[in-house]
Amino acid sequence: xxxxxxxxxxxxxxxxxxxxxxxxxxxxxxxxxxxxxxxxxxxxxxxxxxxxxxxxxxxxxxxxxxxxxxxxxxxxxxxxxxxxxxxxxxxxxxxxxxxxxxxxxxxxxxxxxxxxxxxxxxxxxxxxxxxxxxxxxxxxxxxxxxxxxxxxxxxxxxxxxxxxxxxxxxxxxxxxxxxxxxxxxxxxxxxxxxxxxxxxxxxxxxxxxxxxxxxxxxxxxxxxxxxxxxxxxxxxxxxxxxxxxxxxxxxxxxxxxxxxxxxxxxxxxxxxxxxxxxxxxxxxxxxxxxxxxxxxxxxxxxx
Ligand code: CP
Ligand code: NVA
Numbered sequence: 086x087x088x089x090x091x092x093x094x095x096x097x098x099x100x101x102x103x104x105x106x107x108x109x110x111x112x113x114x115x116x117x118x119x120x121x122x123x124x125x126x127x128x129x130x131x132x133x134x135x136x137x138x139x140x141x142x143x144x145x146x147x148x149x150x151x152x153x154x155x156x157x158x159x160x161x162x163x164x165x166x167x168x169x170x171x172x173x174x175x176x177x178x179x180x181x182x183x184x185x186x187x188x189x190x191x192x193x194x195x196x197x198x199x200x201x202x203x204x205x206x207x208x209x210x211x212x213x214x215x216x217x218x219x220x221x222x223x224x225x226x227x228x229x230x231x232x233x234x235x236x237x238x239x240x241x242x243x244x245x246x247x248x249x250x251x252x253x254x255x256x257x258x259x260x261x262x263x264x265x266x267x268x269x270x271x272x273x274x275x276x277x278x279x280x281x282x283x284x285x286x287x288x289x290x291x292x293x294x295x296x297x298x299x300x301x302x303x304x305x306x307x308x309x310x311x312x313x314x315x316x317x318x319x320x321x322x323x324x325x326x327x328x329x330x331x332x333x334x335x336x337x338x339x340x341x342x343x344x345x346x347x348x349x350x351x352x353x354x355x356x357x358x359x360x361x362x363x364x365x366x367x368x369x370x371x372x373x374x375x376x377x378x379x380x381x382x383x384x385x386x387x388x
Contacts, residue, residue, distance in 0.1 A: 089199040089206045090386060091192070093216045093253040094279065101258055105224045108374070108381035115150060121380070123388040124153025127183040132198075133209070134160045134189040135312045139348060139375050140209050140217070144186050147379035151388065156182065160189070175201035184387035190313060205386040212246055212313065213273065217382060218347050219250040221374040223258070225367055226303050228374075229343050233260040234286075236302040239338070240264040241294045242328050242355055243321075244272030247307045247347060255288050256280035263289045265297035267324050294328050301338040304365075305345045306330045306355045322354060331357045335365065343367045 087095045114121060129148045131141060141157065148155045160166055165174055171194060178185055179202045187195050187206060192213040199206040208216055226233055238255065240248050244266040252272055255262035256279070264272065271277070271290060281288050291297050298304060309325040310318040335344065344356075344366045352358045360366060 086385070088386070089195075089208075090216060090382060091195050091199060091206065091208045092214045093219060093250055093257055094276075096257060098258045101220065101223075101254070104220060104378070104381050104385060105227060107384070108220075108224050108378040109228065111380045111384070112374070112377040115377070115380075120152075121150055122152040123380075123384040124148055124151035124183075127153045127387055128181070129153055129155050129184045129186060129383065129387060130178055130182040131155060131157045131186045131209070132160060132163075132165075132178070132189075133157070133187070134194075135210065137188055137209070139372055140188060143372075143376040144209065144379050144383075147376050147383055150376070151380055151383060153183075153383070153387075171197045172201040174198075175206075176203070179203040184383065207382060207386060210246060210312075212311070213276075214250045214253075215246045215347070216250050216253075217379060218247065218375070219254050220382070221378040222251075222305070222345055222347065222371055223254060224374045224378055225345065225371040226343070228370065229367055230302060233258055235260075237261045237263065237300060238303040238305065239297050239301040240266075240305045241297060241330060241334075242266065242306050242325060243270050243309055243311065244290075245307060245311050247305070248272040249276045251305065252276055252280045252288060255286065256284040259285050261286040261288075263287075263291065263297045263301070265291050265294040265328065267328065268292060270324075294334055295337055298334060298337040301342050303345060304330065304335065304338050304342055307347055308349070308351055309355055325355070329353075329355060329357065330360050332359055332363075335360055341365075345371055348372055
């Protein structure tokens with residue numbers, strides 16, 4: 086396995102499945118009150134350039150839960166914010182800590198940190214990917230549905246970082262994925278092309294959300310304007326209105342379909358209150374699973 090977790094396509098289906106299986110095991114152990122010490126003596130640095138509630142706290146909690154220690158640093162409070170080169174920062178941090186979890190803008194930033202750091206670097210969201218989130222999402226699907234391979238997974242809305250990581254996951258783990266994105270908001274073209282070439286199940290991009298959601302087992306939505314796109318919020322809200330996941334649209338999916346949203350959610354924008362709080366929504370299981378998958382990730386890459 087790669088020494089870093091930057092994007093899902095660097096891994097095999099077997100490797101990703103092993104991380105998910107391990108997270109389910111660790112979740113069971115922690116619910117049973119078993120002491121976990123896989124990070125004893127280890128320190129993890131969280132280097133965040135963008136806001137976070139779930140990812141930050143679940144990584145911190147996961148590290149403490151494995152008996153490790155955490156240092157949180159926002160880049161604007163560090164010398165990075167004053168222009169110190171990434172390659173210097175990477176080499177310095179590696180002298181102090183055993184792993185670096187990064188949330189930032191460009192994917193090239195996590196790649197450069199990984200190239201220079203000498204300790205594992207874990208991508209906790211970039212503009213291009215959100216790999217740890219998709220691992221916890223897939224874990225949630227497996228818990229509720231048993232397995233991914235027979236399912237039709239659907240993505241409705243912006244072709245953003247989450248969509249890109251779902252595309253890679255579908256190609257690596259082998260499940261069917263249909264995305265409905267408005268024109269001009271497609272997922273990354275290269276990622277989609279590579280994934281379609283590699284996939285043994287269809288990965289399809291359409292415009293019409295009703296067409297995409299037909300017979301879906303798993304329905305995913307996310308905010309219409311991601312972090313860093315706040316100025317586009319108003320324009321996007323108009324364009325994306327037909328992509329809102331409401332009861333009527335959801336009725337096109339299978340009756341037992343589950344609804345995922347990585348959160349934070351904007352109610353009455355990408356999803357209605359009724360659907361988010363409805364019986365098909367598993368968003369809080371999904372949020373909880375971030376902590377368990379982060380334990381599996383930290384154990385594997387840092388432990
Ligand atoms: N889902 C997710 O990554 O949430 P945060 O932005 O709160 O970390
Ligand atoms: N696509 C969203 C995900 C937030 C967890 C963003 O990048 O802001």
